[in-house]
Amino acid sequence: MNKVIASAREAVAAIPEGATILMGGFGLCGIPENLIAALRDRGTGNLTVASNNAGVDDFGIGILLKSRQVKKMISTYVGENDTFERLCLSGELEVELVPQGTFAERLRAAGAGIPAFYTPTGVGTLVAQGKEVREFGGRRYLMEQALPGDYAFVKAWKGDRLGNLVYRKTARNFNPLMAAAARFTIAEVEELVEVGDLDPDAVITPGIYVDAIFQGSHYEKRIEQRTYRPKSGPRA
Amino acid sequence: MKSESSRERIVRRAALELKDGFYVNLGIGMPTLVANYIPVGMTVVLQSENGLLGIGPFPWEGEEDPDLINAGKQTITESPGASYFNSADSFAMIRGGHVDLTVLGGMEVDKEGSLANWMVPGKMVKGMGGAMDLVAGARRVVVMMTHTTKEGEPKILKQCRLPLTGVKVVHRIITDMAVVDVTPAGLLLAEIAPEFAVEQVRRATEAELRVDEKTLKTMPG
Numbered sequence: 001m002n003k004v005i006a007s008a009r010e011a012v013a014a015i016p017e018g019a020t021i022l023m024g025g026f027g028l029c030g031i032p033e034n035l036i037a038a039l040r041d042r043g044t045g046n047l048t049v050a051s052n053n054a055g056v057d058d059f060g061i062g063i064l065l066k067s068r069q070v071k072k073m074i075s076t077y078v079g080e081n082d083t084f085e086r087l088c089l090s091g092e093l094e095v096e097l098v099p100q101g102t103f104a105e106r107l108r109a110a111g112a113g114i115p116a117f118y119t120p121t122g123v124g125t126l127v128a129q130g131k132e133v134r135e136f137g138g139r140r141y142l143m144e145q146a147l148p149g150d151y152a153f154v155k156a157w158k159g160d161r162l163g164n165l166v167y168r169k170t171a172r173n174f175n176p177l178m179a180a181a182a183r184f185t186i187a188e189v190e191e192l193v194e195v196g197d198l199d200p201d202a203v204i205t206p207g208i209y210v211d212a213i214f215q216g217s218h219y220e221k222r223i224e225q226r227t228y229r230p231k232s233g234p235r236a
Numbered sequence: 237m238k239s240e241s242s243r244e245r246i247v248r249r250a251a252l253e254l255k256d257g258f259y260v261n262l263g264i265g266m267p268t269l270v271a272n273y274i275p276v277g278m279t280v281v282l283q284s285e286n287g288l289l290g291i292g293p294f295p296w297e298g299e300e301d302p303d304l305i306n307a308g309k310q311t312i313t314e315s316p317g318a319s320y321f322n323s324a325d326s327f328a329m330i331r332g333g334h335v336d337l338t339v340l341g342g343m344e345v346d347k348e349g350s351l352a353n354w355m356v357p358g359k360m361v362k363g364m365g366g367a368m369d370l371v372a373g374a375r376r377v378v379v380m381m382t383h384t385t386k387e388g389e390p391k392i393l394k395q396c397r398l399p400l401t402g403v404k405v406v407h408r409i410i411t412d413m414a415v416v417d418v419t420p421a422g423l424l425l426a427e428i429a430p431e432f433a434v435e436q437v438r439r440a441t442e443a444e445l446r447v448d449e450k451t452l453k454t455m456p457g
Contacts (some may be wrong), residue, residue, distance in 0.1 A: 101330060104326070221303070225305070226311055
């Protein structure tokens with residue numbers, strides 16, 4: 001078994017117009033930089049993209065918005081992006097806003113074979129419109145449905161040829177959930193290692209969830225809010 | 237318009253909600269500053285919904301790590317004993333009632349403790365992030381906000397007018413004028429800032445405020 005592919009370009013070559021793609025990352029942390037850039041270069045359009053955020057104007061998912069390749073975004077928070085705002089207001093971009101915990105659980109459910117679940121989040125709010133509400137133990141819950149993808153773009157720190165993945169710090173975020181929630185998962189890693197090099201106890205995404213893997217290059221890993229400790233040293 | 241000192245008063249007062257051993261999620265913006273006032277010797281573990289328990293101080297310049305941010309996308313550090321997890325686990329902690337306290341900003345709170353803090357009709361809607369999950373799941377929900385809008389209009393209302401973040405979810409409201417508790421019998425004025433009279437707070441509040449002179453305290457700061 002060898003899941004290794006040569007490049008991001010090869011990875012996105014088969015993705016058809018109109019695909020639903022899950023993209024890992026929180027803000028610009030842990031995003032699949034190489035895959036996003038390759039998809040932009042290929043120009044595949046009419047996409048539905050599910051990602052916690054929508055990048056910034058010139059980086060991350062923002063570059064796919066700028067090139068008008070995205071038909072619909074499914075996200076939890078989409079600030080920090082002027083292109084996004086302009087496309088929304090002009091009606092060129094459809095947006096589904098989802099509470100972050102519901103977003104995460106919808107992905108988890110999709111990967112775990114659970115078609116729907118009940119959550120207390122959003123009961124009595126706009127999020128509940130058109131959804132079943134059911135009472136359990138005297139409290140009301142909303143039914144939310146799984147969010148599967150045709151493809152998932154995930155970013156990990158290290159991975160091996162079998163697709164086992166290890167993440168670093170908060171760059172993990174939605175990546176492991178999305179890896180499991182798509183029919184075809186492509187992982188880009190900072191370091192591709194040999195089979196046996198990863199500690200099995202430390203593997204976060206077992207290779208069964210990953211269909212293709214490659215070592216990315218030129219990671220920019222841009223920081224959105226550079227925040228430093230003043231001399232008095234308060235906490236973050 | 238709030239002054240720097242009224243903002244600091246709100247933050248300092250909110251820090252008094254912390255207790256030793258608490259797992260706490262602080263919202264983005266003003267609530268994040270509450271971490272600056274954790275008393276020395278008290279152990280409070282801060283949760284960041286993007287997948288970290290144990291937020292440490294901001295990094296020294298040059299030591300920032302793009303793989304380590306908080307929910308406000310600020311560079312941070314990890315404290316000793318920290319742990320990382322995926323976003324589903326993070327919200328399992330939140331929704332599952334394992335987080336003792338969340339402190340969030342607010343636009344409106346009403347007499348039943350319903351909160352609006354994510355959307356203003358007619359303005360660009362940016363999304364609710366994790367706020368709806370936090371108010372639905374944290375054991376205790378404290379809202380910190382200025383008592384009135386910049387225009388001087390009340391933000392503590394009979395009924396929220398803006399789209400809701402959660403229904404009957406808030407336990408306590410901390411403002412620059414007062415601390416107000418949401419109780420089954422309505423809103424109770426728990427503390428009042430020293431320079432205000434009860435009547436002034438009532439005028440700045442649309443919802444009815446109950447006052448019990450025996451329990452009413454002066455707000456510190």
